[in-house]
Amino acid sequence: xxxxxxxxxxxxxxxxxIPLHFSPAGKRFLLSAAYxxxxxxxxxxxxxxxxxxxxxxxxxxYERKFPVSSLTISRFVDNISSREEIDHAEYYLYKFRHxxxxxxxxxxxxxxxIRQCLKYGAQxxxxxxxxxxxxxxxxxxxxxxxxxxxxxxxxxxxKDALSVVFEIMMQEAFEVPSTQLLSLYVxxxxxxxxxxxxxxxxxxxxxxxxxxxxxxxNSVGLSSQLYGYALLGKVELQRxxxxxxxxxxxxxxxxxxxxxxxxxEKVAASPEDLKLCGEALDVLExxxxxxxxxxxxxxxTQSQEGEDNQGSVNLVEQLDLEEPEESKLPQYLERFKASRxxxxxxxxxEAESLLTLxxxxxxxxxxxxxxxxxxxxxxxxxxxxxxxxxxxxxxQEQREKAKQKYQAWxxxxxxx
Amino acid sequence: MARKPRPRLIAELARRVRALREQRDRPxxxxxxxxDYGSLTRPLSGRRLPARAGADVRRESRLLQLLARLPAxxxxxxxxxxxxxxxxxxxxxxxxxxxRPDPAAQNxxxxxxxxxxxxxxxxxxxAREIEQVMYHDWRLVPKHEEAAFTAPAPAPADAPPPxxxxxxxxxxxLAERQKNGDPSVEEPLLSLARARxxxxxxxxxxxxxxxxxxxxx
Numbered sequence: 001x002x003x004x005x006x007x008x009x010x011x012x013x014x015x016x017x018i019p020l021h022f023s024p025a026g027k028r029f030l031l032s033a034a035y036x037x038x039x040x041x042x043x044x045x046x047x048x049x050x051x052x053x054x055x056x057x058x059x060x061x062y063e064r065k066f067p068v069s070s071l072t073i074s075r076f077v078d079n080i081s082s083r084e085e086i087d088h089a090e091y092y093l094y095k096f097r098h099x100x101x102x103x104x105x106x107x108x109x110x111x112x113x114i115r116q117c118l119k120y121g122a123q124x125x126x127x128x129x130x131x132x133x134x135x136x137x138x139x140x141x142x143x144x145x146x147x148x149x150x151x152x153x154x155x156x157x158x159k160d161a162l163s164v165v166f167e168i169m170m171q172e173a174f175e176v177p178s179t180q181l182l183s184l185y186v187x188x189x190x191x192x193x194x195x196x197x198x199x200x201x202x203x204x205x206x207x208x209x210x211x212x213x214x215x216x217x218n219s220v221g222l223s224s225q226l227y228g229y230a231l232l233g234k235v236e237l238q239r240x241x242x243x244x245x246x247x248x249x250x251x252x253x254x255x256x257x258x259x260x261x262x263x264x265e266k267v268a269a270s271p272e273d274l275k276l277c278g279e280a281l282d283v284l285e286x287x288x289x290x291x292x293x294x295x296x297x298x299x300x301t302q303s304q305e306g307e308d309n310q311g312s313v314n315l316v317e318q319l320d321l322e323e324p325e326e327s328k329l330p331q332y333l334e335r336f337k338a339s340r341x342x343x344x345x346x347x348x349x350e351a352e353s354l355l356t357l358x359x360x361x362x363x364x365x366x367x368x369x370x371x372x373x374x375x376x377x378x379x380x381x382x383x384x385x386x387x388x389x390x391x392x393x394x395x396q397e398q399r400e401k402a403k404q405k406y407q408a409w410x411x412x413x414x415x416x
Numbered sequence: 417m418a419r420k421p422r423p424r425l426i427a428e429l430a431r432r433v434r435a436l437r438e439q440r441d442r443p444x445x446x447x448x449x450x451x452d453y454g455s456l457t458r459p460l461s462g463r464r465l466p467a468r469a470g471a472d473v474r475r476e477s478r479l480l481q482l483l484a485r486l487p488a489x490x491x492x493x494x495x496x497x498x499x500x501x502x503x504x505x506x507x508x509x510x511x512x513x514x515x516r517p518d519p520a521a522q523n524x525x526x527x528x529x530x531x532x533x534x535x536x537x538x539x540x541x542x543a544r545e546i547e548q549v550m551y552h553d554w555r556l557v558p559k560h561e562e563a564a565f566t567a568p569a570p571a572p573a574d575a576p577p578p579x580x581x582x583x584x585x586x587x588x589x590l591a592e593r594q595k596n597g598d599p600s601v602e603e604p605l606l607s608l609a610r611a612r613x614x615x616x617x618x619x620x621x622x623x624x625x626x627x628x629x630x631x632x633x
Binding site for chain 1: 475477484485486487488489501515516517519523524555556557558559560561
């Protein structure tokens with residue numbers, strides 16, 4: 001398949017001839033080439049403007065403290081044609097975000113910005129603006145997120161793909177199944193490589209596993225929920241509940257380990273043949289044992305020293321009626337053992353690792369999701385086109401009115 | 417009385433220029449509500465926050481701090497306050513309809529927001545400006561928890577049944593009925609339902625209500 005030269009950004013490995021999901025050197029392609037094909041996007045109608053003119057117009061408008069319209073910034077981003085211009089566009093995006101019109105940044109501008117970054121090889125720039133989304137206002141939609149993750153997977157840059165997944169989690173954008181599948185794949189890949197993380201990484205992993213896991217109705221989804229709840233419960237008991245939910249899309253009610261156990265019990269009690277992965281159960285067991293042993297050590301030292309500063313801060317959050325979570329740990333361990341033996345008796349434990357399960361699921365379901373996504377993307381392109389035409393028309397009408405007013409004023413002035 | 421004082425045009429002009437400059441250089445939200453977290457003072461006015469606010473100020477966030485991280489500034493999302501979560505069992509939240517961040521803020525974490533209030537399970541009819549946006553008290557409800565959060569709390573027991581009046585009052589009521597020629601024979605009953613007063617932390621209305629009249633044009 002002769003790939004067009006347009007895709008030189010992320011196809012530097014020269015493996016573009018192969019449409020399959022595996023290439024001879026083992027590079028994995030999850031999304032098909034049709035998905036990341038940018039023909040339709042290139043073929044869209046765009047106004048050709050000179051970037052220097054737009055830049056000077058924007059500078060003048062900012063100096064005079066007038067609002068810059070979203071059309072101007074979208075024209076600027078549309079007409080990027082080199083790597084330096086990407087840096088200029090980043091500066092103007094920052095200025096637009098800090099102007100009174102920041103809410104009006106259009107979806108198509110964000111999509112175009114990410115596409116242009118990928119086209120000119122500026123993936124790190126795209127990632128930087130995405131991570132600092134507060135300062136740049138970059139909130140891509142699902143299709144754009146998928147493209148970005150795919151470009152990082154193709155380059156085997158799982159660290160950056162992981163950052164993108166964490167951003168999707170912060171925006172709670174796990175609506176579309178293709179995004180859920182891709183993110184789960186990236187998460188399990190990273191989890192299988194490295195096991196010890198700082199508490200912030202554990203918390204982010206927990207939330208990013210939980211949110212797509214809630215949407216998927218199969219064993220991968222349930223195991224992800226379990227894994228996510230286990231990690232979050234660990235952070236909750238080690239650092240306190242506030243560190244779990246602060247600046248995260250998570251609820252402030254305590255008892256994440258309790259919810260993990262409820263998932264297990266639900267699977268054991270459900271009549272359908274849902275399975276949980278053994279790996280996730282092992283993780284939960286490890287978490288419970290680590291916490292019990294640290295709790296024992298902590299209670300020994302506390303009875304010696306008798307100072308409880310950290311505990312009082314955490315207790316502020318909990319109501320007086322509920323007991324602190326540490327005291328419930330032995331009960332959790334018992335419940336876990338009981339549920340696990342029940343699941344084993346019912347044969348509901350999968351022996352394969354989560355990564356293999358997710359890869360199988362991705363291969364099975366992704367093509368169907370891609371077709372849907374492409375259809376929605378084409379519709380969106382047309383919608384954006386119509387909106388853009390409307391905005392241009394409105395801008396022209398306003399210019400006409402302003403001109404007429406000015407002419408009337410000049411006529412009145414010369415007459416007077 | 418002497419003749420009318422001479423019109424002082426330059427003073428009038430100066431007054432208008434001063435008003436214009438005051439309006440142009442007014443302190444923005446980000447300056448007014450900036451806070452020094454070490455000493456809990458506002459740099460602009462030099463005022464100090466109450467001492468008990470320190471714990472909240474360090475733990476929680478302002479509303480726009482939460483919204484700056486969301487696409488479209490979190491339109492249509494639900495936000496609650498920690499003080500409501502601690503005080504009331506029923507769901508109390510604002511559903512956002514309009515957000516105007518302050519562009520002078522570095523992290524876009526000051527501004528105004530409008531929304532529809534649901535307080536203790538009762539939703540208001542229309543959107544209005546959200547009060548106390550700059551308080552460090554706000555929490556965002558995650559999307560997957562919205563359904564569980566807005567589910568109404570179990571309804572309290574119904575008002576106890578009405579009770580007969582004390583004998584003297586009853587006699588007075590019956591005598592009044594007889595005097596007015598009222599032929600009703602039923603027993604006068606006293607209802608025990610409480611007059612529903614708004615709780616002390618019900619958000620006040622910030623903008624005056626728009627006058628209800630058919631505007632032409």
